[in-house]
Structure formats: structure tokens, C-alpha cells
Amino acid sequence: MTTNGVAPLLLMTPGPTRVPDRVLRAGxxxxxxxxxxxxxxxxxxxxxxxxxxxxxxxxxxxxxxxxxxxxxxxxxxxxxxxxxxxxxxxxxxxxxxxxxxxxxxxxxxxxxxxxxxxxxxxxxxxxxxxxxxxxxxxxxxxxxxxxxxxxxxxxxxxxxxxxxxxxxxxxxxxxxxxxxxxxxxxxxxxxxxxxxxxxxxxxxxxxxxxxxxxxxxxxxxxxxxxxxxxxxxxxxxxxxxxxxxxxxxxxxxxxxxxxxxxxHEEGLDRVFQRHAQMAERARRGAEELGLTQQCPDLGAYCSTLTAIAAPAGVAPKDLRNGMRIRGVLTAGGLGKYKDTAFRIGHMGDIRIEDVDRTLQVLAETLAELRVAR
Ligand SMILES: Cc1ncc(COP(=O)(O)O)c(C=O)c1O
Missing domain, CATH: 3.40.640.10 (Type I PLP-dependent aspartate aminotransferase-like (Major domain))
Structure with a gap:
């Protein structure tokens, strides 16, 4: 909970990312x-x-x-x-x-x-x-x-x-x-x-x-x-x-x-593997929802974030807003993709369950926006 008693947003952004409790307490x-x-x-x-x-x-x-x-x-x-x-x-x-x-x-x-x-x-x-x-x-x-x-x-x-x-x-x-x-x-x-x-x-x-x-x-x-x-x-x-x-x-x-x-307790190899799995899940999950990558021909994708094109006729800001209302914060497109894409960060403390929740919320928001049009 935040200090005002509201559940914090799930930060699916490419930074700042969620700070685990143990880390928060250390500081x-x-x-x-x-x-x-x-x-x-x-x-x-x-x-x-x-x-x-x-x-x-x-x-x-x-x-x-x-x-x-x-x-x-x-x-x-x-x-x-x-x-x-x-x-x-x-x-x-x-x-x-x-x-x-x-x-x-x-x-x-x-x-x-x-x-x-x-x-x-x-x-x-x-x-x-x-x-x-x-x-x-x-x-x-x-x-x-x-x-x-x-x-x-x-x-x-x-x-x-x-x-x-x-x-x-x-x-x-x-x-x-x-x-x-x-x-x-x-x-x-x-x-x-x-x-x-x-x-x-x-x-x-x-x-x-x-x-x-x-x-x-x-x-x-x-x-x-x-x-x-x-x-x-x-x-x-x-x-x-x-x-x-x-x-x-x-x-x-x-x-x-x-x-x-x-x-180091988790093991660096496991940390890297977890990131690779999250990226795979995010990319596949987006495809299963009928979405395409922001840049489908990159040749190789990083493990830490997934940039997704908003479907035709849907403004990325509406999509992100719908997801935020459901508790998940994503990032907007950058530079030339500002008005056409959004980005899901999956790095640091983020787990595969967080990616699943994000995909679920994305699916709900898409359904709502498509119905609303
Ligand atoms: C690849 C990359 N380089 C540099 C920066 C700039 O970092 P900062 O915002 O910490 O100054 C960012 C921030 O998002 C980044 O993603």
C-alpha cells in the first residue's frame, strides 16, 4: 500500500521499476x-x-x-x-x-x-x-x-x-x-x-x-x-x-x-533466464491478442522490454489509460512511435506473473475499447 492507503500501480515500465521491499528497507x-x-x-x-x-x-x-x-x-x-x-x-x-x-x-x-x-x-x-x-x-x-x-x-x-x-x-x-x-x-x-x-x-x-x-x-x-x-x-x-x-x-x-x-541469491543466470522468459511471454501474449510488435523486423529483441503497436483506430494513450485504471502502468511510445505504440517494461524485480497480469489487463482494455468504438 502507498502512504495514502491506495494499492500501488504495477510498474511495467522501463524504469523506474518496482523496488522490492527488502531493497526499500535497506535504504x-x-x-x-x-x-x-x-x-x-x-x-x-x-x-x-x-x-x-x-x-x-x-x-x-x-x-x-x-x-x-x-x-x-x-x-x-x-x-x-x-x-x-x-x-x-x-x-x-x-x-x-x-x-x-x-x-x-x-x-x-x-x-x-x-x-x-x-x-x-x-x-x-x-x-x-x-x-x-x-x-x-x-x-x-x-x-x-x-x-x-x-x-x-x-x-x-x-x-x-x-x-x-x-x-x-x-x-x-x-x-x-x-x-x-x-x-x-x-x-x-x-x-x-x-x-x-x-x-x-x-x-x-x-x-x-x-x-x-x-x-x-x-x-x-x-x-x-x-x-x-x-x-x-x-x-x-x-x-x-x-x-x-x-x-x-x-x-x-x-x-x-x-x-x-x-x-546474486537468485543467481545471475536465473535472473537473465527470467528476463528472457518474460520477454518471450510478453511478445507471444501480445501476438495472441492480435497485436504486432512496434518494430516487427528488428531481427533480435532485448529481454527487458516489449514495444507493441497499438491496433488501428486505438490511441495508445487510451490503451495505457485503460490499463492504468486497472492497476498496471506501462510506458508510451518514444520518438517516432509516440502516437502509435506503447511499451511494456519487464525488468528488475518483475516476474512472469506480473507479465501475465499485464496481458490480462491489456486484453480487458482492448475488449473495452473495441466495444466502445
Ligand atoms: C537506453 C537508455 N539510455 C539512457 C537513458 C537515460 O537514463 P536516465 O533517464 O537515467 O538519465 C535511458 C532512460 O530511459 C535509457 O533507456
Missing amino acids: ARPMIHHRTREFSAELATVIELLKPVFGTGSAVLPVHTTGRGALEAAICNFFSAGDEIIVCCNGKFGELWASLAESYGLTAHRICTDWKKRVDVIEVGRALEAHPAARAVALTYSDTSTGVFNDVATVTRTVRMVRPDMLVMVDGVSSIGGMPFSFDTWGVDFAATASQKCLMSSPGLSFAAVSERAWSAASRAKLPRNYWDFAAIRAEIGKECPETPGTPPVDIVLQVAEALRLM
């Missing part, structure tokens, strides 16, 4: 000071338990910001004004990479701009030839605007074959924690996620993995950075009792530590 204790052993122990737990989530043996940096801030920080840390980067723009968040780069005076070469298709490695290969001065390729693992699954492993391999020195930067904000990610094995240079999605905690904290190649780029990069400085964060978490530069959102650190304990 709801009397404040602890961030320069204490007690806090350091929790931060150390977060850093340690995040390593397998990112698939890295190195420390993952806590960055006090939302997902977008962590991506912006990556631009500031690794580049100088005038640098060129290649950006895979097959969704709103691929486009976000390009616009962040441009706001800092970089030139972004946009490729794979068709939102209906996953990133095409052949196009990546062509761009590498066409832009020999480019220093990085940026892409999303899952783009939350379409539900695409981009094959980061293959893209990274393609880049490495041609340009061993080039950075591969991945926005994993809506996927890391819900889908397997192998930062070290794939050879990725930067990847970020945020607390409010697969990590089932409150919004406001992000995490970034950085490769040796990226640290070396950071040492040469000239863009100004202070709050965003990854090296300063690395120095603080490298202390015997890890700390952060400045005051972190203590309660969210405590929440994420508990959320990660929960994920």
Missing part, C-alpha cells in the same frame, strides 16, 4: 555518514557484486547521476573537442549518444539510423573505412525506444579487427543487469547502467565500467571535466575503505547493495 534506515567504515563496506559490496553483472574483473565506478549523466561523463572523459566518433543511431538512445557528443564539440558520424533494424555490422565495417580518424563507436545494447537487442559482441569484434585502438562504448542503461554482458571477454571499453532499471533501486545513481584502453584515452583527452572525472572516482574507490568524491546518494548505495545481494 530506509537512519542516515549513515559517507565517510565511515560502515558506508565504505556497503560501497565495496556494490563494487564487488557489480563485477559479474558487467562481466568484468575490474572495479565498476559509481557515478552520482542518472544514466544520461554517465553517458555524458564518458564523452567528457575520453575525448577532446573536434574528435570524431561513429554512432549507431537505431533508436532514441543511440541518437542520445550522438547529441551528447555533438554538445561537446565532437563530430558524430551517424550510421544504422533505421529504428526498425538492429545494428548492422556490415554498415559498421563500412563506417570504419569511411571515417579512419574516428576514435570510437558508440551504440546501445538495448535501445529502450524500440526493444532492439544490438549484438555488442559482434560489433566489438568487427571494430577490433580493423582498429585495435578504437573505443567501443555501450549504453547498457536498460539492459545490463537483465541480460548477460561480458565487458572483458567482448573487449568493450565503456559500458554504463543505472540504479532505477534492472538494478531495481531508486533513480539517481549510475555505474560505469572502463577498460584500460579507455583509461589511456582519458589520460590524453582534453575536454574539461571535474564532477564527471572518472579518474577521481577511481582514486576514491581504490582506497582501503572505498569512498566517492563528494557526497553520494547514501540511501541509493544501500539499496543497490541489497538489490545486488538479491540478484
Whole structure:
């Protein structure tokens, strides 16, 4: 129950997602000071338990910001004004990479701009030839605007074959924690996620993995950075009792530590499997209701959300409203799909029963709207 006695909506959104009670309680204790052993122990737990989530043996940096801030920080840390980067723009968040780069005076070469298709490695290969001065390729693992699954492993391999020195930067904000990610094995240079999605905690904290190649780029990069400085964060978490530069959102650190304990208790493989099953159920359930995917030809779909086209003559806002009245909150379409689609998030603490309830409510709402027309 919420504080006003009303049952909370079932959050079937791609963030913020439902925060489990155990996680809520972990953050709801009397404040602890961030320069204490007690806090350091929790931060150390977060850093340690995040390593397998990112698939890295190195420390993952806590960055006090939302997902977008962590991506912006990556631009500031690794580049100088005038640098060129290649950006895979097959969704709103691929486009976000390009616009962040441009706001800092970089030139972004946009490729794979068709939102209906996953990133095409052949196009990546062509761009590498066409832009020999480019220093990085940026892409999303899952783009939350379409539900695409981009094959980061293959893209990274393609880049490495041609340009061993080039950075591969991945926005994993809506996927890391819900889908397997192998930062070290794939050879990725930067990847970020945020607390409010697969990590089932409150919004406001992000995490970034950085490769040796990226640290070396950071040492040469000239863009100004202070709050965003990854090296300063690395120095603080490298202390015997890890700390952060400045005051972190203590309660969210405590929440994420508990959320990660929960994920490891379940077992990461099981967590990923649960997400894959939920995605399968959501896609099939929508089809059984006569609905089509927002982008039916993506080639590969992520496990964390399903984007569905509203049926002809039904406004997505009416559909979402009907579902909300029945207790289930979904997300609207993004960008070019704003008026034609809606999105069901199934990540973090969400279970298959929640997907079933959502499909049930979707069926009831469709029946009502079709009858009403
Ligand atoms: C893939 C992706 N990247 C970046 C962001 C931006 O994250 P935030 O809203 O935490 O700044 C989002 C948010 O939905 C996202 O889904």
C-alpha cells in the first residue's frame, strides 16, 4: 500500500521499476555518514557484486547521476573537442549518444539510423573505412525506444579487427543487469547502467565500467571535466575503505547493495533466464491478442522490454489509460512511435506473473475499447 492507503500501480515500465521491499528497507534506515567504515563496506559490496553483472574483473565506478549523466561523463572523459566518433543511431538512445557528443564539440558520424533494424555490422565495417580518424563507436545494447537487442559482441569484434585502438562504448542503461554482458571477454571499453532499471533501486545513481584502453584515452583527452572525472572516482574507490568524491546518494548505495545481494541469491543466470522468459511471454501474449510488435523486423529483441503497436483506430494513450485504471502502468511510445505504440517494461524485480497480469489487463482494455468504438 502507498502512504495514502491506495494499492500501488504495477510498474511495467522501463524504469523506474518496482523496488522490492527488502531493497526499500535497506535504504530506509537512519542516515549513515559517507565517510565511515560502515558506508565504505556497503560501497565495496556494490563494487564487488557489480563485477559479474558487467562481466568484468575490474572495479565498476559509481557515478552520482542518472544514466544520461554517465553517458555524458564518458564523452567528457575520453575525448577532446573536434574528435570524431561513429554512432549507431537505431533508436532514441543511440541518437542520445550522438547529441551528447555533438554538445561537446565532437563530430558524430551517424550510421544504422533505421529504428526498425538492429545494428548492422556490415554498415559498421563500412563506417570504419569511411571515417579512419574516428576514435570510437558508440551504440546501445538495448535501445529502450524500440526493444532492439544490438549484438555488442559482434560489433566489438568487427571494430577490433580493423582498429585495435578504437573505443567501443555501450549504453547498457536498460539492459545490463537483465541480460548477460561480458565487458572483458567482448573487449568493450565503456559500458554504463543505472540504479532505477534492472538494478531495481531508486533513480539517481549510475555505474560505469572502463577498460584500460579507455583509461589511456582519458589520460590524453582534453575536454574539461571535474564532477564527471572518472579518474577521481577511481582514486576514491581504490582506497582501503572505498569512498566517492563528494557526497553520494547514501540511501541509493544501500539499496543497490541489497538489490545486488538479491540478484546474486537468485543467481545471475536465473535472473537473465527470467528476463528472457518474460520477454518471450510478453511478445507471444501480445501476438495472441492480435497485436504486432512496434518494430516487427528488428531481427533480435532485448529481454527487458516489449514495444507493441497499438491496433488501428486505438490511441495508445487510451490503451495505457485503460490499463492504468486497472492497476498496471506501462510506458508510451518514444520518438517516432509516440502516437502509435506503447511499451511494456519487464525488468528488475518483475516476474512472469506480473507479465501475465499485464496481458490480462491489456486484453480487458482492448475488449473495452473495441466495444466502445
Ligand atoms: C537506453 C537508455 N539510455 C539512457 C537513458 C537515460 O537514463 P536516465 O533517464 O537515467 O538519465 C535511458 C532512460 O530511459 C535509457 O533507456
